[in-house]
Amino acid sequence: MPSIDVNGTxxxxxxxxxxxxxxxxxxxxxxxxxxxxxxxxxPRHWDVINFCRKxxxxxxxxxxxxxxxxxxxxxxxxxxxxxxxxxxxxxAKLSGxxxxxxxx
Amino acid sequence: MKKLLILGAGxxxxxxxxxxxxxxxxxxxxxxxxxxxxxxxxxxxxxFVPFGVYESHELKRPKTEFLPxxxxxxxxxxEVVEPDKKxxxxxxxxEYLHYDVLIVATGTQIQPGETEGLLGEGWRKDIFDxxxxxxxxxxxxxxxxxxxxxxVLNVAEMPIKCPVAPLEFLFLADYYFHxxxxxxxxxxxxxxxxxxxxxxxxxxxxxxxxxxxxxxxVVPDFNLSEVKAGEKKIASxxxxxxxxxxxxxxxxxxxxxxxxxxxxxxxxxxxxxxxxTLAAKQMKDVFVLGDATDLPxxxxxSVAHFxxxxxxxxxxxxxxxxxxxxxFDGHANCFIESGFGKGLLIDFNxxxxxxxxxxxxxxxxxxxxxxxxxxxxxxxMMFRYVYWNQLIRGVxxxxxxxxxxxxxxxx
Numbered sequence: 001m002p003s004i005d006v007n008g009t010x011x012x013x014x015x016x017x018x019x020x021x022x023x024x025x026x027x028x029x030x031x032x033x034x035x036x037x038x039x040x041x042x043p044r045h046w047d048v049i050n051f052c053r054k055x056x057x058x059x060x061x062x063x064x065x066x067x068x069x070x071x072x073x074x075x076x077x078x079x080x081x082x083x084x085x086x087x088x089x090x091x092a093k094l095s096g097x098x099x100x101x102x103x104x
Numbered sequence: 105m106k107k108l109l110i111l112g113a114g115x116x117x118x119x120x121x122x123x124x125x126x127x128x129x130x131x132x133x134x135x136x137x138x139x140x141x142x143x144x145x146x147x148x149x150x151x152f153v154p155f156g157v158y159e160s161h162e163l164k165r166p167k168t169e170f171l172p173x174x175x176x177x178x179x180x181x182x183e184v185v186e187p188d189k190k191x192x193x194x195x196x197x198x199e200y201l202h203y204d205v206l207i208v209a210t211g212t213q214i215q216p217g218e219t220e221g222l223l224g225e226g227w228r229k230d231i232f233d234x235x236x237x238x239x240x241x242x243x244x245x246x247x248x249x250x251x252x253x254x255x256v257l258n259v260a261e262m263p264i265k266c267p268v269a270p271l272e273f274l275f276l277a278d279y280y281f282h283x284x285x286x287x288x289x290x291x292x293x294x295x296x297x298x299x300x301x302x303x304x305x306x307x308x309x310x311x312x313x314x315x316x317x318x319x320x321x322v323v324p325d326f327n328l329s330e331v332k333a334g335e336k337k338i339a340s341x342x343x344x345x346x347x348x349x350x351x352x353x354x355x356x357x358x359x360x361x362x363x364x365x366x367x368x369x370x371x372x373x374x375x376x377x378x379x380x381t382l383a384a385k386q387m388k389d390v391f392v393l394g395d396a397t398d399l400p401x402x403x404x405x406s407v408a409h410f411x412x413x414x415x416x417x418x419x420x421x422x423x424x425x426x427x428x429x430x431x432f433d434g435h436a437n438c439f440i441e442s443g444f445g446k447g448l449l450i451d452f453n454x455x456x457x458x459x460x461x462x463x464x465x466x467x468x469x470x471x472x473x474x475x476x477x478x479x480x481x482x483x484x485m486m487f488r489y490v491y492w493n494q495l496i497r498g499v500x501x502x503x504x505x506x507x508x509x510x511x512x513x514x515x
Binding site: 064065084 | 342370371372400
């Protein structure tokens with residue numbers, strides 16, 4: 001299994017770069033995963049990440065874009081501006097969660 | 105009398121009504137089923153209407169034809185479900201329907217109004233859907249007079265009912281335009297929010313190969329933001345644009361709005377369901393099956409059928425105070441029409457993706473898994489008879505509810 005180095009501690013990730021265990025996540029890990037995706041985190045990114053973490057704790061599932069938009073209150077267009085290329089996947093990845101399902 | 109209430113008389117609800125009426129004592133239990141539409145549609149047929157394979161009128165029959173004696177159909181709309189009081193309120197009525205056990209089979213529907221511009225000036229002129237009875241009939245008329253141009257098929261958002269239908273539409277469109285002698289004048293484009301042709305890797309590779317072979321251009325990672333009907337363009341959230349002469353849309357699919365009104369649906373109005381027992385997670389004595397669930401299984405009639413087998417046993421166990429069986433495994437079984445009189449068949453569940461092999465008899469068939477054959481096409485054509493006469497009437501079919509590995513070639 002590959003891993004990323006977070007302040008000297010290795011954290012396990014899968015082949016697509018998602019954390020294997022959501023409990024390993026911390027704010028520094030989010031910063032490193034964001035940098036890998038070419039994103040520098042702003043307070044608005046943190047709003048999304050905090051929502052995803054909270055929602056995952058409540059439901060046990062990674063929220064998709066529609067849920068982040070409808071329940072988290074971040075407009076879809078802004079999601080694409082914040083996380084270019086794949087807001088659902090990237091928001092989940094930076095939040096230390098698995099790739100959202102909903103694609104079946 | 106105890107009351108069993110079923111919401112939705114489509115494929116899933118009708119099967120449950122038939123199966124449970126047979127198993128529950130008519131002296132002890134009354135069964136009521138509520139659905140606002142008195143017509144039962146053979147939904148797998150919608151795909152074929154645009155290409156003239158089926159006539160629209162062959163695809164609808166009265167719902168009462170498929171409900172046994174001892175089941176009351178109420179053609180009404182449900183306003184809200186109140187699980188704490190174990191009752192359901194009907195729209196425009198003061199009465200409530202009370203239940204001892206509730207089965208939710210409210211399905212999923214297209215919601216073209218969710219996408220900006222989709223229902224605008226181009227709707228049913230050069231913008232069509234084929235997921236509705238009216239839509240597929242309107243597209244038939246359009247295709248009869250279509251002389252060529254760029255046909256763009258788009259899935260607005262996942263999940264959708266019958267995830268293989270977009271691919272079948274493209275395969276059949278390629279075949280249809282060949283038979284019309286205008287295939288060289290038609291460009292076929294598939295814009296999908298997925299990163300490949302299908303959701304399951306091995307099948308995606310095969311189906312992607314077939315699309316390429318048939319000259320369909322795939323545009324992956326396309327998340328539809330807006331339809332600019334005046335300019336005949338569709339736009340994605342990240343600024344991509346595609347021109348079309350004919351736009352065939354699979355709009356956003358959503359569960360019944362009654363779940364939003366009841367405060368019991370997720371962001372797409374699907375109902376939280378236990379993936380193995382099919383019990384509702386937030387309501388007591390309530391079960392969910394078919395397209396209405398939030399499960400990570402395909403939204404398809406075959407899934408509803410396999411769920412109905414498991415759920416019949418679990419409803420009876422619940423009534424008798426026994427523990428529920430965690431027997432649903434996500435099993436799905438889908439014929440994929442691939443044009444020129446051929447088809448494919450895929451069989452999979454939550455954990456096993458579609459594999460090659462023979463089905464249903466291991467090594468014998470007659471159907472071939474994950475491969476094109478003429479027999480698979482005939483299977484798909486025969487299925488309409490099986491659907492009307494056996495499946496929704498709750499007659500046992502010679503298929504296991506759970507997926508079996510025998511006959512499949514693992515990697």
